[in-house]
Amino acid sequence: MKRIFAYILPLAMTMAACQKQLQTSATTTDGAAPTVIENLQPLRPIDVVELSLPESDKVIVKLMFRNGSMTDPDGKEGLTYATAQTIMASGTQDLTNTQIQEKIYPMAARYGASVDKEVTVFTFAVHKDFLNQFYPILKGLMLTPRFAPEDFSRVKSNQQNYVDQVLRTSSDEEYSKKALEDLLFRGTNYQHTAQGTSAGVQAITLEDVKNQYKNFFTHNNVTIGIAGNYSPEFLSQLKQDMKGLSSVEPNVGRPGQPNKPNGIVVEIISKPNALGSAIFTGAPLSITRSSDNFAALMVANSYLGEHRKSYGQLYEKIRSTRSMNYGDYSYIEWYENGGGNMLPVAGVPRTSNYHALWIRPVQTAEGLKQQYKELGNIKVGHAHFALRLALREVDDMIKNGISKEDFDLTRQFLRSYNKLYIQTPEKQLGFLLDSHYYGRKNYIEEMDALLAKLTVEDVNAAIKKYWTADNLFVTIVTDDSEAQPLADALRNNTPSPMSYSNIVKEGLPQAVKTEDAQIANFKLNVKEVRVVDTKDTFK
Structure with a gap:
């Protein structure tokens, strides 16, 4: 099968330039070995990851704390997020937030915080000419945050609105993704979103x-990342000042492990006026970027369906051939804000992992019946067929692997594409920090070297070892009218013939019709199906 990769390296960042910048030093202070994440050893105070770029006109500072949402106490889910956002939004002991914004506006400086399951990252960026003026603000925010009650109230109100309203109403795709993690990690410190739960946020106090x-947020669990045009003296001062953080030894604990499903477990979220059925699947995955075998799964994943790329098997069969939705993709690690990011972002390293499929919303029975008179008698929309098709593709890859030709093309694409992740100093620094977290020196360089010596046999062996189409979790956000009929069809493994309008059906090749019949009767290993009211999620 010939595959066309329509993704071109931007002129501003040619491959040669990427390679050159990747050769810039990325070191751990005093030459010590990176932390081995499998053992989750506490970090030494204070690790430093450097990316010296003497020709740059900017300085980027990232402070990565090993204290993501998994450190939220029971009953106060969302506390780490609230803390990080309050630090960023509340000013320092010397300056209010408003005064800071007025001071940094002429500098075109910026700062912010991101919180994921295992880490919180504060990012500060400023032109080198303003570094000395900006640094007291950075130092004040981190060492002497203001914690003004009015700023905390504003942060908490926004956070409460997100978990109560925005998460359920703004994007069914993001909703199904977060619901999958709630199901996959239920009962663990990985279950809740970084923003927390409705009751958890309500309970948080200043x-x-x-x-x-x-x-x-102590000097015992922080890694300093710094990139750009900075002096050794500035870095020395930054390291010395960050020792002023709390000296408490944080009790972080171990990341929650994904539950192991016996068969396919489905949770359908019933929602009024949903425009379609948004589907996410997840199967526990025992490796991360820290393993050399990850390179083999990268090829398999890209062949099945790289995020927002139009060449994958899922995209080709679900969207291109059958016009069922806008796109269908595969993931072998958490992908932050897939609805908004075209490329993976740094700052979300995780040691608990899973293989996921994103099936963008497909039509419900009610939607199809309203559009096409000839479909007036259907009971279930396209979700059952789409899920069957996707898992049948995974099953086929497990049993038969991929061809040498597809392997060569996919690997060639990946060796260029991965370098797009690091087009700016800030992105380069982010991936270097993540590399350090995973016990690597430079993830992009190391994966490229592993891809270079990879074989098709390595990839097919990894698929068989790590993937499954029989034991996984599925979440589907759909309309109230679709939820119970879809649940019944899945529970009973009812055949699910594809529902085409007459005009589409007439133009289909016979090969597609033949494959449709096979997909409609592909047996899914469904063991449990539950319907949940949208009002009862993320409580």
């Missing part, structure tokens, strides 16, 4: 935020 800052 005193909780201050205590979380003291106990988890």
Whole structure:
């Protein structure tokens, strides 16, 4: 099968330039070995990851704390997020947030925080000419945050609105993705979203935020990342000042492990006026970027369906051939904000992993019946067929692997494409910090070297070892009218013939019709199906 990769390296960042910048030093202070994540050893105070770029006109500082949402106490889910956002939004002991914004506007400086399951990252960016003026603000925010009650109230109100309203209403795709993690990690410290739960956010107080800052944002669990045009003296000062963070030894604990499903477990979220059925699947995956075998799964994943790329098997069969939705993709690690990011972002390293499929919303029975008179008698829309098709593709890859030709093309694509992740100093620094977290020196360089010596046999062996089409979790956000009929069809493994309008059906090749009949009767190993009211999620 010939495959066309329509993704061109931007002129501003040619491959040669990427390679040159990747050769810039990325070192751990005093030459010590990176932390081995499998053992989750505490970091030494204070690790430093450097990316010296003497020709750059900017300085980027990232402070990565090992204290993501998994450190939220029971009953106060969302506390780490509230703490990080309050630090960023509340100013320093010397300056209010408004005064800071007025000072940094002429500098075109910026700062912000991101929180994921295992880490919180603060990012500061400023032109080198303003570094000395900006640094007291950076130092003040991190060492002497203001914690103004009015700023905390604003942060908490926005966070409460997100978990109560935005998450359920703004994007069914993001909703199904977060619901999958809730199901996959249920009962563990990985279950809730970084923003928390409805009851958890309600329970958070300003005193909780201050205590979380003291106990988890300490000099014992921070890694400093710095990139750009900075002096050794500035870095020395930064390291010395960050020792002023709390000296508490944080009790981080171990990341929650994904539940192991016996068969296919489906949770359908019934929602009024949903425009389609948004599907996410997840199967526990025992490796991360820290393993050399990850390179083999990268090829398999890209062949099945790289994020937002139009060449994958899922995209080709579900969207291109059958016009069922806008896209269908595969993931072998968490992909932050897939609805908004075209390329993977740094700052979300995780040691608990899973293989996921994203099937963008497909039509419900009610939607199809309203559009096409000839479909007036259907009971279930396209979700059952789409899920069957996707898992049948995974099953086929497990049993038969991929061809040498497809392997060569996919590997060639990946060796160029991966370098697009690091087109700016800030992105390069982010991936170097993640590399350090995973116990690597430079993930992009190392994966490229592993891809170079990879064989098709390696890839097919990895697929057989790590993937499954029989034991996984599925979440589907769909309309109230579709939820119960879809649940019944899945529970009973009812045949699910594809529902085409007459005009589409007439133009289909016979090969597609033949494959449709096979897909419609492909047996899914469904063991459990539940329907959940949207009002009862993320409580």
